[in-house]
Amino acid sequence: MPLETNDNTGHIPVLAPQVLELLTPRPGQICVDCTIGRGGHSTQIAQRLSPGGHLVGIDRDSQNVEHSRELLKQSAPKNVTWNLVHANFSELTDVLAHLNIDKTDLLLADLGFSSNQMNDPNRGFSFGATGPLDMRYDLGQELTAAQLVNTLDERSLADLIYQNGQERLSRKIAAKIIDRRRQAPIKDTMALAQIVRSAYSSVASRSRGRRVPRRIDPATRTFMALRIAVNRELDCLQHLLHQLPNVLQPGGVAVIISFHSLEDRLVKTAFRDLDRSGQAKLLTRRPLTATDDERKNNRRSRSAKLRAICFESRTSEPVMA
Numbered sequence: 338m339p340l341e342t343n344d345n346t347g348h349i350p351v352l353a354p355q356v357l358e359l360l361t362p363r364p365g366q367i368c369v370d371c372t373i374g375r376g377g378h379s380t381q382i383a384q385r386l387s388p389g390g391h392l393v394g395i396d397r398d399s400q401n402v403e404h405s406r407e408l409l410k411q412s413a414p415k416n417v418t419w420n421l422v423h424a425n426f427s428e429l430t431d432v433l434a435h436l437n438i439d440k441t442d443l444l445l446a447d448l449g450f451s452s453n454q455m456n457d458p459n460r461g462f463s464f465g466a467t468g469p470l471d472m473r474y475d476l477g478q479e480l481t482a483a484q485l486v487n488t489l490d491e492r493s494l495a496d497l498i499y500q501n502g503q504e505r506l507s508r509k510i511a512a513k514i515i516d517r518r519r520q521a522p523i524k525d526t527m528a529l530a531q532i533v534r535s536a537y538s539s540v541a542s543r544s545r546g547r548r549v550p551r552r553i554d555p556a557t558r559t560f561m562a563l564r565i566a567v568n569r570e571l572d573c574l575q576h577l578l579h580q581l582p583n584v585l586q587p588g589g590v591a592v593i594i595s596f597h598s599l600e601d602r603l604v605k606t607a608f609r610d611l612d613r614s615g616q617a618k619l620l621t622r623r624p625l626t627a628t629d630d631e632r633k634n635n636r637r638s639r640s641a642k643l644r645a646i647c648f649e650s651r652t653s654e655p656v657m658a
């Protein structure tokens with residue numbers, strides 16, 4: 338199977354050669370893919386664990402878990418065992434305990450959303466088409482973006498958009514949302530995108546025709562902020578990072594790919610602290626990013642940052658008094 342696996346919904350795994358080079362999966366090893374998604378990375382990893390290795394794939398999205406299950410049934414070597422689990426990677430220790438796995442050799446987390454989630458209007462992640470304001474990775478979860486947009490008070494909404502989206506017009510956008518929802522609940526992605534754009538155009542019209550250069554749709558940051566909040570993405574990542582020293586074998590490698598600066602900051606800080614405390618060694622002093630060719634072929638790769646760390650091999654066991 339080629340490295341640039343492209344499934345039927347257009348998801349291309351990012352930085353795949355770099356992931357494989359840093360993890361260097363070997364026969365007999367255990368690898369945990371915390372975000373198996375469409376199985377793009379994991380199908381490549383499974384080939385290299387043969388013979389005798391074991392793959393654990395986790396995802397919050399049961400549809401992605403089922404897709405990857407079918408893929409692995411067809412493509413995983415018969416002498417590699419695997420378990421796929423519909424779970425949140427913030428519960429990693431419990432997931433592994435349930436599978437009777439004490440520690441893993443390798444761990445991958447390719448954060449955020451997969452292309453099929455973004456491209457499906459019914460999931461509500463994108464303002465490219467009309468869909469319900471949903472944004473849940475796990476469709477069993479109760480909280481949706483519509484609930485946040487229609488129930489938070491103005492200040493909480495502004496703070497959420499500012500903190501998770503780094504959106505400088507957060508107060509204006511929150512005021513417009515409150516204004517609009519007094520008439521009727523805001524139910525779909527297009528309606529929300531229009532409200533955000535109207536906050537931008539009212540600022541532009543007050544700046545007397547001076548054009549503020551814009552590289553992205555004004556709705557981008559607000560949508561990102563809501564997605565992060567609905568899925569508690571930063572909390573979950575923080576929980577995962579805390580568990581790494583307990584779940585990785587001595588000599589084990591963790592690779593994390595992030596897609597926005599808030600995530601990357603958490604990974605960078607956690608890895609730096611592990612390195613400074615002598616528990617692990619950084620394998621990437623600076624984050625790896627996509628080559629020009631990958632950027633051209635895969636838009637998602639443009640914001641990807643990969644960091645890797647290796648847990649220290651124990652040279653001598655602690656002496657018991």
Ligand SMILES: C[S@@+](CC[C@H](N)C(=O)[O-])C[C@H]1O[C@@H](n2cnc3c(N)ncnc32)[C@H](O)[C@@H]1O
Nearest residue numbers: 350372374375376377378396397398425426447
């Ligand atoms: C970028 S995609 C992974 C793509 C995968 N590496 C591949 O090559 O097909 C991210 C996946 O992580 C899942 N996800 C996001 N947050 C999660 C969490 N806290 N726990 C488990 N899965 C999560 C999403 O549902 C999505 O399927």
